[in-house]
Amino acid sequence: MPSQQSLLLSEHYGKPDFAKLEGYKKHGGYAVLAKALKMEPKAIIDEVKSSGLRGRGGAGFPTGMKWSFLPANGEPRYLLCNADEGEPGTFKDRLMMERAPHQLIEGMIISAFAIGCKKSYIYIRGEYDFAKEVVAGAIVEAYKAGLLGKNILGSGFDHDMDVYSGAGAYICGEETGMISSLEGLKGQPKLKPPFPAVQGYLRKPTIVNNVETLAAVKYIIRDGAPAYKKYGTEKSPGTKLFSVSGNVVKPGNYEVVLGMPLKDLIFDLCGGLKPGRKLKAVIPGGSSAPVLTAEEAMKATMDYECLAQMGSMLGSGAIIVIDDSNSMVDLLQVIMHFYHHESCGQCTPCREGTGWLSKILHDIASGHAEVKDIDLVKKISEQMMGKTICALSDAAAMAAISFVTKFRSEFEQHLQAGKRTLGSSAHA
Amino acid sequence: MFKLSKESEDFVKKELSRYEAKYSAIIPSLFRVQKDHGWVPPEAVSVLAKLMEIPEAHINEVLYFYTMFNKRPVGKIHAQVCCNISCAMNGGRELADALCKSFNVQDGVMSADGKITVSRVECLGSCDTAPMMQVNDRYIENLTPELAVRKLKEMGA
């Protein structure tokens, strides 16, 4: 079933002028904002609710429901766009910011209007220099055109928007870590509750949404929830940007309807694997998502429900395709080095657990371990779950468990084969 | 003695009132110092602390939390090679090793002549062009060791 692609969010990515206001307007840019500003804010929230849109940043929380957790009084509130994009394998938000910054800005102004917010920030990961430049330029253009600032398009609605740069820390993608970072602190997550919608940035009600989520709002308001729901499945409506990387012939960003068979995505859209290679495994939602075996991957559909049912998750939509030339032992050591490096250190199970796992996995990879150490990996992982301030610890643990459980025989064989070097050690 | 240029001082002052929270100016100010000096020397933290009226200990806390701030000098060319999963699967680690060998440096340690630092880093969000590296503020993608060495030499490494 070759599916249609580039339906909404990425429809105009190929047009160079789309990144500038003039070109964006040629393709209907900011017409949806004009429409939205004439609507009742509550009607916008209802439309988003009934569209079934779920957060595209990783957790998949229903967007309209999140918005409705805001207090009903007129208390000042903030909208933060999460453009930290640090989940290994993910590169969809960067492309959108570079190619279609106004689409994000328009989605954000509409969302801000819906929730009664006068100030928003786009928190962009520090390494994304070009994206920061493009988005900052687009914000300047929008101010000049009266699309930001006071009395937007004569509606009486005021809104200010600014860009904030991260400085290299995966944990700042976690919403409360991002809030800490924006407040000028170390980017350490905060205990929930209180949830940001009640007490977030500077202790004010705050909504954090991913780049793709906020851009999707524009299309929901443009076409209406019923039209949006025609894409995707009943429970996972809409389109989704998938970042595909690893061992496929044509890696890249693909926008398809939710519910698409993973098999079609890999073998049809992405050109399959290199000649002579066989599918070994797929990580379907960024490195925090438990790995699928080839067999599971061939049966999976890319929607929230199917992947959850398989014990994994859609996550950020980063699909890492692994062929039979890779060692799962090696890849898990690479993944765990990352989590150890990125643990913010405030919870003992996470700080110590990722450290121990990283060490043991390195020893396993270099053959300096015994088969019973595979069980140790599992045991440590189990002790890291459900005990920490944020989900980084759980993510690291679940990834580890999925690898050593589903590919146990490979880990055993690797150890039985004795000492060796695999790749080079992940990092210094 | 470390001194902040007049322009940078003005920049810091502007950032101090740009955000709702004064502390939010720390990250942009540290970036500014790094842009001027290539890294953030300890004396710069004292200067910023005075200028911003923020405790030095707090600025250091921020400085040390984030990986993009260089706490020691880096080469004029800073080649950061992604060694995370998709790049590792496509030769990222071998690329980093080859660069270290070719420029005779250790991971993260500046060359004696100050020209280059090669560092291994985590996913840079360009996994479809693996293996890749960030050289100063630019992404260079779809690399082979030979191509990467050539590019870096062209840039003056």
Ligand SMILES: Cc1cc2nc3c(=O)[nH]c(=O)nc-3n(C[C@H](O)[C@H](O)[C@H](O)COP(=O)(O)O)c2cc1C
């Ligand atoms: C360790 C960790 C890292 C995260 N990184 C990101 C990220 O880079 N981008 C993102 O949008 N969400 C990230 N999230 C999810 C955010 O906490 C939050 O759920 C999301 O930004 C909400 O937006 P959404 O509902 O639109 O998805 C991360 C979560 C965790 C636990």
Ligand code: SF4
């Ligand atoms: S789980 Fe890990 S990353 Fe998250 S807050 Fe605790 S120590 Fe920090």
Ligand code: FES
């Ligand atoms: S894994 Fe190297 S850029 Fe993402």
